Amino acid sequence: MMDRQDIDQLASRLVSLVPPGLAKAHEDLRANFSDVLAQGLRRLDLVTREEFEVQSLLLARTRAKVDELERRVAELESSLGAREG
Template sequence: MIDLNHIDELARRLSSLVPPGLRESRDELQQNFKSVLQSGLSKLDLVTREEFDVQRAVLLRTREKLEQLQRAVAELEAQVGAAPTGSAPGDPLPPRH
């Protein structure tokens, strides 16, 4: 979730920008700013830093596994390509008569 301390601080900053004639309703404005900020942020599709870090770690492990598999396939293809028997796996089939 969103850190409410950041929202409170932003609401305080916004209310401090209110012109001096409206300062008597400063607390009410600050609460309104806070509500608007919370409402707007809740509509966004955000994730926590922890969730982001977990998904990043999963992606890195997946990428490493993919690279290992690509190397293994390349080695197997090299072995098959070096074998002197018949056609390679990617060669087209001979025509049928």
């Protein structure tokens, strides 16, 4: 997730796009851009890379377990079919 420094850098880049005639407003704009960006990012419900990696590993383990259980069920169904038929 973006930290405050990343947000400030992005805000500074946005301010650099403002025409030079508005130089007096640059600092106010930078602060406003920074606040708006921070608020917008907080609303996005983002997760950290670490949280994402943990969930990815958990999902992979769960997928492997489901695959193994499906294989076992298929074996049991097969052996039941052999007994009945």
